[in-house]
Amino acid sequence: MKRREKWTDKRVEKQLDQFPDVKDHRSKAEIFHKVQQRTDEKQKSRRKQRFPWLIPSLAATAAVILGIIIVPGMIPEQDEINNDQLMTMDVEEESEQSEVSEETGEVNETVEEDIDMGIQTERVQEKEVDDVMQVLDEYESIFMDIVDRAGEDGKVASFESKDDLLSHFTTVMSEDLAKSHVDMYFQEDGDELYILAMDAPIWLNEEEPYDVEEVSTEEYHVIQEHDNEMFGHVNIIYVLTFDGDNWVVDEIKQDELG
Amino acid sequence: MHEKFERIYDHYHQMLFQYIFYMVRNREVAEELVQEVYIKVLHSYDEFKGESSEKTWLYSIAKHVAVDWIRKQNRQKRRWLGKWFDVHERDFEVSDSEPLPEEIVIQRDEMKDVYKQLRRCRIDQQQVIVLRYLQGLSINETAEVLGWTESKVKTTQHRAIQKLKKHLSDYDDQELKEVSR
Incomplete structure (x- = not known):
């Protein structure tokens, strides 16, 4: 016979505290090997895209240097700029050499650092937008969760009235939007709440552009x-x-x- | 790279693995994703400024990897178009046919039920439950990992437990009805 003990906070929490430890059974070496493999693959595919980018930037540097040679004395704060130029010139010379032979050493590293910085800022922005976007996901899942759990006749499982549902929806929707969803898609019948069989709202499709x-x-x-x-x-x-x-x-x- | 890996592995590996496992509920996926975490961590280790603890920083990267994966799954499952009763049936099938991992299968029914119903909670609620109860993080640490305020952690945790309790009671009721039928 099925137990009928009531679920209390304590009982739920006690079970959670006793969830089993789950271990990764693979060895450290195996995991390291896999990580290294994947890192190499990623770098290779990224490097391919990197090179077209290098050439125009070298051309640009060369143009600037040429300009400075032709019109000396026209630029203020000579010292600082000269220093900069000296540095870029070094890099340029080296990179020209390395282009002839094989790309190695310092040049590669400077380029990679530049790109890494770009990737990092990109990632920070991505993260912020990601956090905001999560609400769209929750919006969909809070609604579909009710649909999933409704009976075949459309009877809503865990909410008994529109007000009940409204306060649930307002955790991810504004008051107005929650109200319009509740009114459009649900119907009260006595003590029960039913979903009306119609098309769901349009969700964002993350696989299509937006x-x-x-x-x-x-x-x-x-x-x-x-x-x-x-x-x-x-x-x-x-x-x-x-x-x-x-x-x-x-x-x-x-x-x-x- | 090897040194860094080794150090993080020794200190945090099983902890990160377990966290991801309970979020994605599948051993193979957790194995893949934990590797993904290392790749990200080793690539951006210089970004870590010591503003948060290393532990919560690692957790927050694991969180991103896991949540990305979960969202992708949800999308694929629910590619929208058509009447939702189709969606309803499909989803129902998927969630019920998902096999329990062996670690859970051997547990008592009561715990199995909690595990199953946890999946019905929202992702943010699952996060808090896993971090607080299963990983034993403090409120402060959880807030750092999720980038929330401590009060948001507290309210979400409270709501999550209420939600879980409700799902469990509903589930019991349903089973009872089926037995008496």
Whole structure:
């Protein structure tokens, strides 16, 4: 017979505390080998893209140096610039040599450092946007979770009224958006809540292209073009705002594209 | 590179592996992803400024790797178009057919249920539960890993437990109904 002990916070927490330790059974050497392999692969594929970039930059450096040789004395703060130039000239000479033979040593390193810095800033921005974008994912999952768990007749499993659901939705949506979703997709019938069988809202499809616009530090727009029978050819704009505590989906707009 | 790897491995490997495992719920995937964490860590070690502890910095990288993977999965599962009752059926199938890892299979039913229902919580709720209860991180450490305030950690943790409790009770009710049918 099935247990019927009630689930309390304590009982849940006690189980969580006792979850088993899970270990990686592979050896240290094996893991290191794999990591090294992957790192090499990544570097190789990145290096291929790096070289076209090097040539124009060398040309540009050469042009600047030429300019300085032709018009000396026209540039203020000579000392500083001269130093810079000397350095770039060194690098250039070396790199010309190395281009003839094999790319080795210092030149390679300077170039790689430059690129690494670029990648790092890119990553920081990516991370911020990523955090904001997470709310779109939560928006989809909070809604689909209810759909997943509804009975075949559309009966909602864990919410009994629209108000119940509304307060649940407002954790990831603005009050207005939550209300419009509850009103559009759900129906109260006595003590039960039912989903109406219709098409779900348009979610962002992360596998298709979309644009992210930073309107302010507290507002982002995520825009994706859709073209299908149901909605026609439209831009869907997800307005994401920061409510002081969390990011929420504030509003979803449609722009007809004809 | 080898030295750095060795040091991080000795201090943190099993901890990071376990964290990723409980987030993605699959050993093979966790093995792949933990390698991904090393690649990122070794590549950007100079970025680490010691503002947070090394431990929470490593966790935050692991978090990104794991969450990226989970999102990609969700996308693939729910590629949208069509009526949602199709989606409903498909998703249901996927979540129920997912086999339990052997570590969990051998546990008592009660724990298995908690493990299964944990998956129904939102990702941020799962994060907090895994970090706080399974990894034993403090509120402060959890806040650093997730980039949240301590109060957000506390409220999310509270909500997560409530959510989990509700899922567990609903699940019990459902089973009871099925038995009496």
